[in-house]
Amino acid sequence: MNDSLFKISKFDSLFNEKEIELKNALREEKISEIKVAELKKEIEVYLKSILELKEKVKKLEEINKKLDYITRLENWLNKKFVPVINFLEKNVMASLKGEFSRLFSNWFQTLVSDNFVVRLTDDFTPIIEQQDYELDYAYLSGGERTAIALAYRLALNQVINSLMSKIKTRELVILDEPTDGFSDQQLDKMRGVLEQLKVKQLIIVSHEQKIESFVEKVIRFKKNYGISEKE
Structure with a gap:
């Protein structure tokens, strides 16, 4: 009987030990499962980061290709295209200035005496000379100043x-007070200038009554309490 009790007690003690071991094993298994889950989560995060980095690398490679293309294009523009454009621009501007200066001089000579010589600088500034001396614009008469302004505008219009062959206003010229300060002789010359324009429509705003004989239709305006009204 005592032997049986001893054996039962021994097995009971062994059972308790194994139960404790099982519980410890289960606890460790649970901890391991948690760690495995955490590791899987970390792996997912790392994989996601790797994919994002791959996308960034891909975009950076594309940007690098574009930068390389832009760099090569910039080098080509600076070394080949820009010099050609500068050369063409220089020649075109020289030709343009020559034509502009010629037209400007022709119109001016039509309006004033032959005592003056006019030309344009490289920046298209009018230069007036008389007997090889350059004249200051401030020392010119009102009619001469108006003639310079008118000649410049007419030359610019022609150039x-x-x-621009397709410009829509090429057959229209509008002149605002083109004869301000003109002498009677200059007014007489103005008729010839207007005839030389050869445009379909010419509009002149002027207070000079003599101009009325140069045009086909006259529209008069009057001031009424500071407001311009058609008569």
Whole structure:
């Protein structure tokens, strides 16, 4: 009987030990499962980061290709295209200035006496000379100043029309007070200037009554309490 009790006690003690071991094993298994889950989560995060990095690398490679293309294009522009454009621009501007200066001089000589010589600088500034001396614009008479301004505008109009063949206003010229300060002789010359323009429509805003005989239709305006009204 005592032997049986001893054996039962021994097995009971062994059972308790194994139960404790089992519990410890289960706890460790649970901990391991948690660690495995955490590791899987970390792996997912790392894989996602790797994919994002691959996308960034791909984009950076594309950007690098574009930068390389832009760099090569910039080098080509600076070394080949820009010099050609500068050469063409220089020649075109020289030709343009020559034509502009010629037209400007022709119109001016039509309006004033032959005592003056006019030309343009490289920046298209009018230069007036008399007997090889350059004249200051401030020392010119009112009529001479108006003649310079008018000649410049007419020459500019012709040059622009020659460059831009499809311009919609090439057959229209509007002149605002083109004869301000003109002498009677200059007014008489103005008729010839207007005839030389050869445009379909010419609009002149002027207070000079003599101009009325140069045009086909006259529209008069009057001031009424500071407001311009058609008569």
